[in-house]
Amino acid sequence: MKTKGALLWEPGTNSGWSVEEIEVDPPKRREVMVKLAASGICHSDQHLDDGVIPLPWSPVLGGHEGAGVVTELGPETEGLEVGDHVVLSFLPSCGRCKMCVSGKSNMCDLGNGVLAGVAPDGTHRVHARGKGVGCMSYLGTFAPYVTVPVDAVVKIEKDIPLDKAALIGCGVPTGWGSSVYAADMQLGDTVVIVGIGGVGINAVQGARHKGARNIIAIDPVPFKQEQAQAFGATHAVGSYEEAAKLVEQMTNGQGADRVIITVGVAYGNLLNPAQEMTRRGGVMVLTSAAPIMQRDMEFDLFTFAMSGKRLQGSLYGTTNSRNDIPLMTELYRTGQLKLDELITKTYKLEDINQAFTDMQEGKNLRGVIMYDD
Numbered sequence: 001m002k003t004k005g006a007l008l009w010e011p012g013t014n015s016g017w018s019v020e021e022i023e024v025d026p027p028k029r030r031e032v033m034v035k036l037a038a039s040g041i042c043h044s045d046q047h048l049d050d051g052v053i054p055l056p057w058s059p060v061l062g063g064h065e066g067a068g069v070v071t072e073l074g075p076e077t078e079g080l081e082v083g084d085h086v087v088l089s090f091l092p093s094c095g096r097c098k099m100c101v102s103g104k105s106n107m108c109d110l111g112n113g114v115l116a117g118v119a120p121d122g123t124h125r126v127h128a129r130g131k132g133v134g135c136m137s138y139l140g141t142f143a144p145y146v147t148v149p150v151d152a153v154v155k156i157e158k159d160i161p162l163d164k165a166a167l168i169g170c171g172v173p174t175g176w177g178s179s180v181y182a183a184d185m186q187l188g189d190t191v192v193i194v195g196i197g198g199v200g201i202n203a204v205q206g207a208r209h210k211g212a213r214n215i216i217a218i219d220p221v222p223f224k225q226e227q228a229q230a231f232g233a234t235h236a237v238g239s240y241e242e243a244a245k246l247v248e249q250m251t252n253g254q255g256a257d258r259v260i261i262t263v264g265v266a267y268g269n270l271l272n273p274a275q276e277m278t279r280r281g282g283v284m285v286l287t288s289a290a291p292i293m294q295r296d297m298e299f300d301l302f303t304f305a306m307s308g309k310r311l312q313g314s315l316y317g318t319t320n321s322r323n324d325i326p327l328m329t330e331l332y333r334t335g336q337l338k339l340d341e342l343i344t345k346t347y348k349l350e351d352i353n354q355a356f357t358d359m360q361e362g363k364n365l366r367g368v369i370m371y372d373d
């Protein structure tokens, strides 16, 4: 099918997205075609352009946060029908590998291939200017039609608005799960969340959900501070130093139970200030992507060991998409998870570069591309 898509021809060079004609193949074995309603703008796609996540191949069709309606089924796609409403999980889960069957589907073996630039069978589903196009996370949601593996497709109820459901493809579970699962948050915790973007704002929602007593949001952008409070943060400040003072007062100098890092880019100097704010035995969670070749980090290892703290990485918020995506739609339906308010601004695909500029200037919780044709 001929359609349009936003491509990077030179990933890692900050050259921006080119919206142009693409050809999307029909689904093969264990694949379906989905007509998308919307795609969220996540910082991880920015990382393809700025090189924080380097790709050794091109071109790439970006986008990994989408939801829509199934329009065509390939062979062996039992359980799905044309017309089904689905969220696309940015990490596929096969349901059969060791990690999937042990309840850690964010670690599914299939996830190893999501940046390989080809579909799981090693071929391309998208073509442009006569070349095979790789798709971000096997998805490529910066196009109104996508052909995707069934292992990345999660069916949802038809009453959930699809543009809101799109955010459950990445930012919502990643942030919410970073609090609920990765940080193992407990009732009454004092929590610090560093960086209030599409991911961090959902970490605020997760902290609230788990009954955190104090939720301190850090972001230098005043709009983000206001939004954090609207989503349930008890305090919002602009810097680590201000947060550290609050934590000290609130905990009689004990420190925060959990510190969750969701800034746009994780640099090596972010972790030690987080550790200084964390109580003995507390947990630090790192969700942000870091420049892939970065190896240096300032970190007081003596204190780390001798105070029994834990540093926990968080991929997809440690969620299990087949369980947690339907759960989050249910929490939304019952008023326990905000989705509508996450969308600060909508864009046409043609305005995608403006959407990324707005994200980097801190104007949006989430910008969302709407496909209405």
Ligand SMILES: NC(=O)c1ccc[n+]([C@@H]2O[C@H](COP(=O)([O-])OP(=O)(O)OC[C@H]3O[C@@H](n4cnc5c(N)ncnc54)[C@H](O)[C@@H]3O)[C@@H](O)[C@H]2O)c1
Residues within 6 Å of the ligand: 041, 042, 043, 044, 047, 170, 171, 174, 194, 195, 196, 197, 198, 199, 200, 218, 219, 220, 221, 224, 262, 263, 264, 265, 266, 286, 287, 288, 289, 290, 314, 315, 316, 317, 359, 360, 362, 364, 365
């Ligand atoms: N681990 C995963 O599975 C996963 C999934 C999705 C996104 N990510 C990563 O999470 C990060 C956040 O993504 P996003 O879409 O929310 O980004 P975003 O651009 O929407 O938000 C980042 C926020 O961090 C703030 N910030 C930047 N530096 C800061 C600092 N030093 N202190 C406090 N706040 C600071 C910015 O003002 C902005 O509000 C990115 O690195 C992204 O690649 C990881």
Ligand SMILES: [Zn+2]
Residues within 6 Å of the ligand: 042, 043, 044, 045, 064, 065, 090, 170, 171
């Ligand atoms: Zn993402």
Ligand SMILES: [Zn+2]
Residues within 6 Å of the ligand: 093, 094, 095, 096, 097, 098, 099, 100, 101, 105, 107, 108, 109, 110
């Ligand atoms: Zn698996």
